[in-house]
Amino acid sequence: MNSSKGFKEKIYDITKKIPKGKVATYGQLAALAGSPGAARAVGMAMKTNPIPEIVPCYKVVASDGSLTGYSAGEGIATKKEKLLKDGVTFKNNKVDLTISQWSGFNQ
């Protein structure tokens, strides 16, 4: 059951399900996790992310498409490179959510 897992577990699970070439916002992940508005909690879950290798936290961007945080690699720079490598469309150093934002599980 979804509720059986901790909030962070849900966030990690959802983040791992983000398709290649797509990104999701913190608020979107929070909503999918069952707690809309918990965008900050999502960010903390990413920061405490135990395994960035299996949790593509770089696919998680701000509501504006701006890249924030990222504790691994060179930080934002690495995050941006990973997104470009995944085929995410950028616009002015930000992710073009109009094209690359994940539609959710109902894609």
Next chain:
DNA sequence: AAACTGACTTCTC
């Protein structure tokens, strides 16, 4: 148990 923190979001100046 209470208080502080933080990879957010939105409003206002």
Next chain:
DNA sequence: GGAGAAGCCAGTT
């Protein structure tokens, strides 16, 4: 359009 402040949620100390 950029900078600052307030609000919200979950986790950590």
